[in-house]
Amino acid sequence: MRSMDTLTRADLAETINRKLGFSRSESLSMVEAILRHMCEALSQGENVKISGFGTFLLRDKAERIGRNPKTGVEVPITPRRVLTFRASQTLKDRIHKG
DSSP: OOBTTBOOHHHHHHHHHHHHOOOHHHHHHHHHHHHHHHHHHHHTTOOEEETTTEEEEEEEEOOEEEEOTTTOOEEEEOOEEEEEEEEOHHHHHHHHHO
16 A cells, blocks of 8 residues: 555554554554654764664765856855665665565
């Protein structure tokens, strides 16, 4: 029951409901609790690693000079923290197998 080729929170909750037998509300609460815990860890500067899936990494980017591609004018880009995802080799292998 996927919606438009995008896996949603509701899809995850539905899978938990079907496979593990929890009620729909319990399943959704479980998904929300996991996502909330991940968000809290990331907001506190921790990386989140899910074995066999991948790692959500926080990177601090230094200030640098960028260029407006239309005008060519140099523009300073402020320092910032970015979130990246690095897929595990297991996930990469599963994706490449199709």
